[in-house]
Every structure is written in C-alpha cells, then in structure tokens.
Amino acid sequence: MRALLAATALCAIALAQPAGANAPTCDRACLEKTLDAYLAAMVAHDPSAAPFARDARFTENTAPIALTDGLWATATGMEDYRITAADPDGGQIAYVGVAKEHDRPVLLSLRLRVMGGRITEAESVVARDVIHFRNLRQARAGWAADLPAGDTTTPTDMRAGVAGYFDGIEQSDSSLVRFDPACQRLENGLQTTDNPNLLREMMEREGGPSAPSPLPKPPAPSPVEEKPEGASGGGMLSLGCAAQFDTGAFQFISDIAPRRGLVIDKEKGIAFGLFRFNHRGLHTSYRLADGSEMADPFGGQPWSMQMAEFFKFRDGRIWLVEAIGTPLPFGAPTGWENDE
Amino acid sequence: MRSVKILAAALFLGAAAAPLHAGSEPAAACDRACLKQHMDGYLAALAARDPSAAGLASDVRFTENGQALSVGDGLWGTMSGLGTYRHDFVDPQNGQIAAFVSIREGKGKAILTTRLKVRDGRIAEIETIVSRSDLGAGGMGEGPDRLDAMARPEAIWSRPVARAERMSREQLRETANAYFAGLERNDGKGYYPFSDDCERLENGFRTTNQQERLALPGVDPNAEELPFAYEYMALGCKAQFELGYYRFVDRIRDRRFPIIDTETGTVFTFVFFDHSGTIPEVTLTDGRTVQTNLDRPYTWEMGEAFRIEGGKIRRIEAVMASAPYGMPPNWPANGEDGE
Numbered sequence: 001m002r003a004l005l006a007a008t009a010l011c012a013i014a015l016a017q018p019a020g021a022n023a024p025t026c027d028r029a030c031l032e033k034t035l036d037a038y039l040a041a042m043v044a045h046d047p048s049a050a051p052f053a054r055d056a057r058f059t060e061n062t063a064p065i066a067l068t069d070g071l072w073a074t075a076t077g078m079e080d081y082r083i084t085a086a087d088p089d090g091g092q093i094a095y096v097g098v099a100k101e102h103d104r105p106v107l108l109s110l111r112l113r114v115m116g117g118r119i120t121e122a123e124s125v126v127a128r129d130v131i132h133f134r135n136l137r138q139a140r141a142g143w144a145a146d147l148p149a150g151d152t153t154t155p156t157d158m159r160a161g162v163a164g165y166f167d168g169i170e171q172s173d174s175s176l177v178r179f180d181p182a183c184q185r186l187e188n189g190l191q192t193t194d195n196p197n198l199l200r201e202m203m204e205r206e207g208g209p210s211a212p213s214p215l216p217k218p219p220a221p222s223p224v225e226e227k228p229e230g231a232s233g234g235g236m237l238s239l240g241c242a243a244q245f246d247t248g249a250f251q252f253i254s255d256i257a258p259r260r261g262l263v264i265d266k267e268k269g270i271a272f273g274l275f276r277f278n279h280r281g282l283h284t285s286y287r288l289a290d291g292s293e294m295a296d297p298f299g300g301q302p303w304s305m306q307m308a309e310f311f312k313f314r315d316g317r318i319w320l321v322e323a324i325g326t327p328l329p330f331g332a333p334t335g336w337e338n339d340e
Numbered sequence: 341m342r343s344v345k346i347l348a349a350a351l352f353l354g355a356a357a358a359p360l361h362a363g364s365e366p367a368a369a370c371d372r373a374c375l376k377q378h379m380d381g382y383l384a385a386l387a388a389r390d391p392s393a394a395g396l397a398s399d400v401r402f403t404e405n406g407q408a409l410s411v412g413d414g415l416w417g418t419m420s421g422l423g424t425y426r427h428d429f430v431d432p433q434n435g436q437i438a439a440f441v442s443i444r445e446g447k448g449k450a451i452l453t454t455r456l457k458v459r460d461g462r463i464a465e466i467e468t469i470v471s472r473s474d475l476g477a478g479g480m481g482e483g484p485d486r487l488d489a490m491a492r493p494e495a496i497w498s499r500p501v502a503r504a505e506r507m508s509r510e511q512l513r514e515t516a517n518a519y520f521a522g523l524e525r526n527d528g529k530g531y532y533p534f535s536d537d538c539e540r541l542e543n544g545f546r547t548t549n550q551q552e553r554l555a556l557p558g559v560d561p562n563a564e565e566l567p568f569a570y571e572y573m574a575l576g577c578k579a580q581f582e583l584g585y586y587r588f589v590d591r592i593r594d595r596r597f598p599i600i601d602t603e604t605g606t607v608f609t610f611v612f613f614d615h616s617g618t619i620p621e622v623t624l625t626d627g628r629t630v631q632t633n634l635d636r637p638y639t640w641e642m643g644e645a646f647r648i649e650g651g652k653i654r655r656i657e658a659v660m661a662s663a664p665y666g667m668p669p670n671w672p673a674n675g676e677d678g679e
Binding site: 299301 | 404405406407408409413414415417418420445446447448450472616617618620635636637639661663664665666667668
C-alpha cells in the first residue's frame with residue numbers, strides 16, 4: 001500500500017514537471033522514491049506502476065529484455081538489505097538489495113537514471129548463484145551514513161580510488177590505490193577479506209550443496225591443493241584488501257574493462273560503477289609473489305564477470321567494498337555500448 | 341552399398357565438373373571433401389593455437405558463445421587439444437560445414453560446436469559455441485567423456501538417403517522447425533514428426549530411452565521417490581513431446597538453419613531456448629502435475645542437428661551452453677545464406 005502511495009505521488013511529480021523533461025530534477029528523496037516505485041512495480045509485475053519514460057532502456061545481466069521478463073516476471077518480494085548511492089546532479093541512483101524470486105533470495109543491483117521525473121535507464125545485475133545470505137540481512141552501518149563532519153573525501157578521491165582499485169587488481173599492486181587499513185570486501189555476500197573460513201563457507205551453500213539449477217554459474221574453484229601457509233594455498237583469504245593485491249593471486253583476472261556507469265554520492269562518500277572482469281584463461285597456473293604456484297581457479301577457461309561494485313570511502317581511502325557479479329560468456333557486450 | 345558408391349562417384353564427377361560452371365555457380369566451389377579439409381585445417385590450427393594455419397580470410401568474422409571476438413582470443417588461447425569425437429555436417433550448396441567436436445581446454449574438457457563458411461577458398465565465418473564442463477554446462481560435465489567413449493557418431497547420420505526418397509531443402513527445414521514448434525510451450529497436442537526409433541543426444545548424453553540414472557542438475561538419483569526426470573528420459577522422442585512436459589520452454593527464438601544436406605537428410609541449426617522461470621510446475625497430458633525445478637530465468641544457446649527420413653526425425657544431437665537470459669543473437673537471421 002505504501003508503495004502504491006509512493007507510485008501515485010511519483011506520477012503526480014512527473015505530471016507536475018513537464019517542462020523539465022530532460023533535466024535531472026530529482027533530488028535525493030525523489031531518487032529514493034523512484035527506486036522504491038521501481039521495486040514495488042517489479043514485485044507487482046506491472047511496469048506501468050513505475051514512472052518509466054516511454055523509451056526507457058532496460059537490461060538484466062546485459063541482455064535487453066522486456067520489462068515484463070526476467071526478474072520482473074519472477075520476483076515475489078523484497079527483503080530489507082539495502083545500499084544506495086545517489087547523484088542528484090547526474091540524475092542517477094545505484095542500489096543493491098535482496099529480492100525474492102519465487103521466494104528464493106537473489107542479489108539485485110540496479111542503476112537507474114531519472115530525467116524529468118521519469119526512469120530513462122534501468123541497468124540491473126542479478127546474482128542468482130549466491131552461496132549464502134548470512135551477511136546480507138542488513139548492510140553495515142557505514143553504508144547508510146553520510147560522511148562525518150571533517151571527513152576529507154572528495155569526488156576526485158572517489159574517482160581516483162575506483163580507477164586505482166581496478167588498476168591495482170590488474171597489476172597486483174596495492175600502491176596504486178589508497179586503502180583504509182580496515183578495508184573489507186563482500187563479494188556476492190561472501191566476505192573475501194580477512195576471512196580464513198572462506199573456503200569452508202563456499203562449501204556451505206544454503207539449501208544444500210547442489211542448488212537445483214542449470215543456471216550459468218561461475219566455474220567451481222578447484223580444491224586447494226597447495227600448502228596452506230602460502231598465499232596460493234588460501235592464505236591470501238586471511239589477508240586484508242591491500243595485502244591481497246600484492247600476493248599476485250589476482251593474476252587470473254586478465255583485465256577489467258570496460259569500467260563504466262559511475263554514480264558518485266558526495267554526501268555518503270560512496271562510488272558505484274559497473275565493471276567487466278575478463279578472464280582469458282591463458283594459463284592454468286600462476287607464480288605468486290611468495291614464489292608459490294597457484295592453479296587458475298577456473299582451470300584455464302575464458303569467461304567474463306559483470307560486476308556492480310560499491311565503494312565506501314573514509315578520508316579519501318577505500319574502506320568498504322561490496323561487489324555483486326554474474327558470469328557471462330567471455331567478451332559479452334555490456335548492453336550499453338552506444339550510450340557512453 | 342552399390343548405390344552409395346555410385347552416388348559418391350557422381351559427387352566426385354560433380355565436383356570435378358564444378359570449375360567449368362564456376363562462373364555461374366560460385367557457391368558450389370567447395371565440395372564435401374573440400375569443406376571437410378577446411379574443418380580439418382581449422383581444428384588443427386585451433387589445437388596449435390595458430391590462426392595463421394587455418395586458411396582464414398582477412399576479414400573473417402569469429403564468434404564464441406555469441407560474442408564477436410578477435411581471432412586468437414577465447415578458445416584460440418586456451419585450447420589444449422582435440423578429443424576423439426567429431427561429427428560433421430556439410431552443405432556444399434552454400435559452402436558451409438559444421439561440427440560437434442570433443443576438445444581439451446586448459447585443465448578440463450569441453451564440447452565445441454562450430455560452423456565455418458568458406459568463401460573463395462578461405463574461411464570467412466567462424467561461429468562457435470563452447471560447452472564448458474564447469475561454466476554453464478549444468479550438471480552434464482561428463483559430456484565430453486561420453487562423446488570420447490563413442491569416438492564417432494552413429495553411422496546412420498552419414499548414410500545417404502535413397503535418391504527417390506530425398507526431401508527438398510525446404511521440406512527438411514520445415515521438419516526440423518517442427519521440432520522447435522512442438523517443443524516451444526509444448527502442450528502435448530502438436531505435430532510431432534518423429535520416427536518410432538528416434539533418439540536424442542544432448543551434450544554427449546542420450547536423453548531418450550535412457551535407463552541409466554544420469555547425474556542431472558537439481559536431481560537426486562537416490563531420492564525415495566524416483567524423480568520425474570528419469571521417468572521422462574526413459575521415454576522416446578514422441579512420447580516425451582506428447583506428455584506436454586516441455587511447457588516451461590517459453591521461446592525457441594532466432595532459429596537458423598545454416599546447413600541442410602539433402603543427400604543425408606541432415607539439418608544443422610542454431611537456436612536460443614528462453615526459459616522465463618515462471619513455470620515451476622506443469623500438468624502433463626496424463627493428468628499428473630510435476631515440478632520442473634525451473635523457477636529462474638535462463639537461456640541456452642544451442643547447436644542442434646537432425647537426421648530426417650521420410651518426413652520424420654530419426655536422430656537429434658544438441659550441444660548447449662548457458663547464456664544471459666534473453667541474450668540477443670550475433671548472426672543475421674538468414675543463416676542459410678550466411679548473409
């Protein structure tokens with residue numbers, strides 16, 4: 001009911017603003033309401049209940065499908081998990097949350113562009129192969145809060161931080177990015193920094209070891225064969241953001257391009273973007289910085305991942321990272337090639 | 341046997357005569373043997389990771405799993421060898437050949453589906469689907485091993501159809517299309533032109549008249565109550581369609597029929613299967629309601645081939661890989677002409 005009221009209010013706003021048809025006239029509250037209207041309409045399987053522009057563009061996992069298809073056809077509800085980043089000047093809001101698809105949770109990331117009160121772009125990434133949702137009940141407090149008074153983070157810091165982060169992965173070099181010492185990362189709900197239990201967690205899939213699905217999923221990582229002390233043996237999973245970069249354990253990622261769809265939230269100090277991880281699979285193992293040998297986690301196959309990532313900054317440094325991703329055929333287009 | 345020899349002789353004569361007509365029928369410039377040689381050369385070059393050895397046109401167009409890639413990228417950088425299985429489909433009339441091939445890639449195995457178009461003695465188009473054992477092959481990761489164990493396709497695929505019984509290209513195409521029309525939103529009441537002894541192979545697994553309890557995604561072979569999938573796969577082609585089980589396949593779209601061989605009655609197709617995930621259970625024509633386990637959107641991209649005799653489908657072979665739901669095609673609709 002609340003969603004209906006919100007949708008009604010939005011329609012009224014939209015009708016009241018015909019003059020600003022192509023201007024980003026939606027402030028933060030308006031962007032959040034538009035997002036809520038989108039989610040409510042999705043769960044109702046009724047795109048007419050959200051303020052879509054007539055020529056709105058929509059993709060789910062890079063495919064340009066109808067707004068009555070994909071998660072719009074299967075969503076049955078929303079859970080509470082929520083991170084948003086709003087950029088009223090650019091007319092964009094980014095979101096990650098947990099949707100229910102036939103009552104089974106899936107991770108949903110959205111980038112909406114709202115012009116003249118209407119949604120003109122909706123880019124969704126749906127991760128349907130999430131291992132567990134233990135870390136996805138409620139977002140950590142840092143995500144919702146505005147930057148505290150005195151925090152030095154600037155939009156320039158955030159853009160540089162994002163660029164340096166992906167350069168640092170490509171080049172196995174943490175000196176390219178300014179990390180807060182307490183930096184932590186969630187990837188599809190798994191804590192992938194400072195987590196010596198990660199490998200065990202990955203085996204503990206909710207709903208049993210074999211989810212009943214023929215869906216595309218990331219290739220299963222090979223069992224760890226190496227000695228546990230070395231970075232190659234899973235030791236890197238106990239390390240923090242910066243130290244992980246320097247182990248060389250990310251060498252199986254060939255490049256991260258394109259990097260696009262940036263949404264910079266100046267008040268919260270959050271940067272969001274869409275990033276394509278390309279794995280060429282050219283080697284079946286890699287030599288790490290400590291001299292140990294790491295098997296390619298995916299056995300030497302070419303494949304890509306579409307990632308949607310949120311970065312929370314603290315005094316100009318990356319403090320929290322939240323990544324949502326879904327596997328794609330190697331080299332797949334983003335679905336938004338002509339727009340940027 | 342005699343008719344086969346005569347036919348083969350006729351073909352060679354036809355091939356020998358082709359240059360005389362080269363001006364009027366350039367499409368017939370590469371006959372069966374020529375097309376197979378191009379496939380031989382392409383596969384050898386791929387195994388050697390050496391595109392320069394494949395006889396490629398300078399403007400060759402290459403896709404892998406629906407993505408336009410540079411030659412040298414994708415499987416060209418990861419292929420580690422050929423398996424023992426290879427199943428060719430040829431169409432000299434439009435200069436195309438396709439194959440299902442078991443391969444080695446990195447540390448694993450995969451099934452390669454590939455279509456080549458030969459123009460002016462060079463490979464001008466390469467369309468591939470790599471069905472990888474881990475990435476997107478569902479639970480059918482042993483498919484390449486199954487194909488390697490077979491080593492070669494059943495002989496029936498290459499047996500020439502008696503000249504008097506040959507179907508036209510259009511008839512063959514329509515019969516293959518009847519398979520997709522019957523399967524899409526399958527209700528058990530459609531036109532299902534299958535022979536009584538029809539069999540289907542999918543990613544290396546026989547999925548008709550199958551008594552073995554295959555390892556399938558989401559299916560517990562030791563469940564107290566036998567999962568419906570096993571009962572279903574124990575049926576023949578026509579009985580399966582008549583049950584109306586495939587209703588969860590919402591769309592079979594972007595159907596292309598690039599290779600039609602009237603001599604062997606074979607059709608090689610590329611299609612996308614879209615599953616909206618909105619049909620988690622179906623009521624069969626026998627009144628039972630069964631779970632499909634398909635409650636999320638997903639798409640298969642597939643190469644699928646048919647052996648057709650007397651207007652009926654006798655053999656089906658398909659290789660599929662997962663694609664983002666609704667992924668658009670990367671080749672024009674009129675694949676038969678390759679344009």
